Amino acid sequence: MFTKVQNWALGLVAGFGVLYACSSSDDDVTPRFDCGANPVSLSLNSSSPSACDQATGEISVTASGGGGEGYRYSINDGPFRSGGVFSQLTAGTYQIKARDQNNCEASLSVTLTDESGIVLEFDIVPSGCGESNGVINASVEGASGNLMFSLNGGAFQESGTFTNLEADGYSVTVKDNQGCGATAFVQVTSGITYQDHIRPLVQSKCAISGCHVSGTGRVNFNSLSNIQQNAAEMKSRTQSRDMPRTGSLTQAQIDQLACWVDDGALNN
Numbered sequence: 307m308f309t310k311v312q313n314w315a316l317g318l319v320a321g322f323g324v325l326y327a328c329s330s331s332d333d334d335v336t337p338r339f340d341c342g343a344n345p346v347s348l349s350l351n352s353s354s355p356s357a358c359d360q361a362t363g364e365i366s367v368t369a370s371g372g373g374g375e376g377y378r379y380s381i382n383d384g385p386f387r388s389g390g391v392f393s394q395l396t397a398g399t400y401q402i403k404a405r406d407q408n409n410c411e412a413s414l415s416v417t418l419t420d421e422s423g424i425v426l427e428f429d430i431v432p433s434g435c436g437e438s439n440g441v442i443n444a445s446v447e448g449a450s451g452n453l454m455f456s457l458n459g460g461a462f463q464e465s466g467t468f469t470n471l472e473a474d475g476y477s478v479t480v481k482d483n484q485g486c487g488a489t490a491f492v493q494v495t496s497g498i499t500y501q502d503h504i505r506p507l508v509q510s511k512c513a514i515s516g517c518h519v520s521g522t523g524r525v526n527f528n529s530l531s532n533i534q535q536n537a538a539e540m541k542s543r544t545q546s547r548d549m550p551r552t553g554s555l556t557q558a559q560i561d562q563l564a565c566w567v568d569d570g571a572l573n574n
Contacts, residue, residue, distance in 0.1 A: 333343050337496045341410035342531030346372035348404045348412040351390075356397050356420045363395035363418040369404035376407035382491050384473065397424065398479075398489035410535075419488070425491040426480055432497030433473040435565040439493035440471030452483045473569060476541040496565035499574040500530065504563050508533060530573060537571040 347370045356363035367390040369377040371383050377387035377480030380403040390404070397420035405412045419425060425447045433440030443456055444466035454462035456479040466480070475497040482500070498504070508527050512518045518527040525532050533540075543549045555563075 321507045340529070340532060341372070341408065341535055342529055344372055345531075346370075346377075346404055346406050346410050348414045350400065350414060351414060353418055355418055356395060358420045358484070360420075361394045361396045363397065363420075364393040365390065365395065365400060365402065365416050365418070366391045367402050367416075369406070369412065370412045370490070371462040372406035372412075373408045374406070378405050379403065380405070381433055382549045396489060397487065399426065399491060401491055417490075420486055422485060424480060424482065424488045425477060426488050426500065428478070428490070428492050430492065430494055432495050433471055435473075435496045435498050435561055438470050440469075440473065440539070442466075442468045442476060442478060442492060442494060444468075444480065446480055453480055455480050470552060473565065484530070493569070495569045496574075497573070498562045498566040498569065500566065500572065501574065504533075504566050506557055507555075507563065511553060517551075534571040534573075541567040 317536055349368050349370070351366040352364075353366070354362075354364040365381075367379065369379070369390065377390075378388055379390045379392075380386045381392050382401055383403075386403075386405055390402075392400070392402070395418055397418050399415060399417045401413060403411055405411045417425065426451070427445050427447060429441075429443040429445075429535055431439070431441035431443075442457070446453055446466075452464075453466075454464060455466045455468075456462045457468045458477050459479070466478075468476075468478075471494050473494055475491060475493050477489060477491055479487060479489040513527040516522060517556055518524045520526045520528070525536060527533050532550075540549070541564050544555060547554075549555075
């Protein structure tokens with residue numbers, strides 16, 4: 307089934323992390339900063355459109371909340387840096403992230419248009435966990451005539467459909483016969499969701515009496531934000547079969563957890 311996404315950019319969840327099940331090892335995880343208790347917020351100050359086919363656009367953002375200081379900013383999964391102003395941008399959709407001193411994050415999607423007014427839209431088919439069945443169908447608003455599409459800087463083609471894709475982030479570019487166009491960053495996910503796959507697993511293996519619940523001194527995994535904050539570690543320890551302490555996970559469950567984490571530990 308197609309999922310309609312407009313001006314879609316990679317929506318990474320604040321403070322990526324994973325679930326955490328009780329372990330028999332002596333180095334059980336101690337509670338970390340709860341990003342959900344005082345979340346980081348990210349606000350758009352201004353955005354300036356770019357001239358046709360030129361890198362003259364600018365985005366300015368400001369973070370607040372969270373740790374209250376030491377904010378660093380990233381654009382399209384690039385390195386984090388101080389300062390929330392990004393310049394020399396072409397038309398396209400950009401994913402801006404802010405991170406505080408506690409490694410809690412917030413994200414914001416910003417679309418810059420050029421003089422042509424071209425805006426990309428997407429229908430996305432998930433890839434499947436560990437599979438390559440993803441599809442991106444790109445369409446355009448604000449343009450007509452001969453349009454050409456490119457994926458990740460590859461050769462341009464007349465069709466906006468790209469198939470056989472793994473779960474990952476992709477850059478899609480469209481241009482018209484005048485050379486004007488737009489670029490958007492879009493994510494193909496595995497199709498593994500928190501509500502249907504991960505939450506039931508956590509509730510049965512992790513957030514149980516004496517384990518990762520309130521009052522135990524361990525991270526409370528009845529909170530999605532805590533789950534997200536510990537995601538990478540949970541992926542690692544389930545793959546090494548160091549978790550859970552009681553019972554076991556099937557290989558399919560381990561793979562689903564890894565796919566969800568690799569998608570960005572989304573609230574989906």
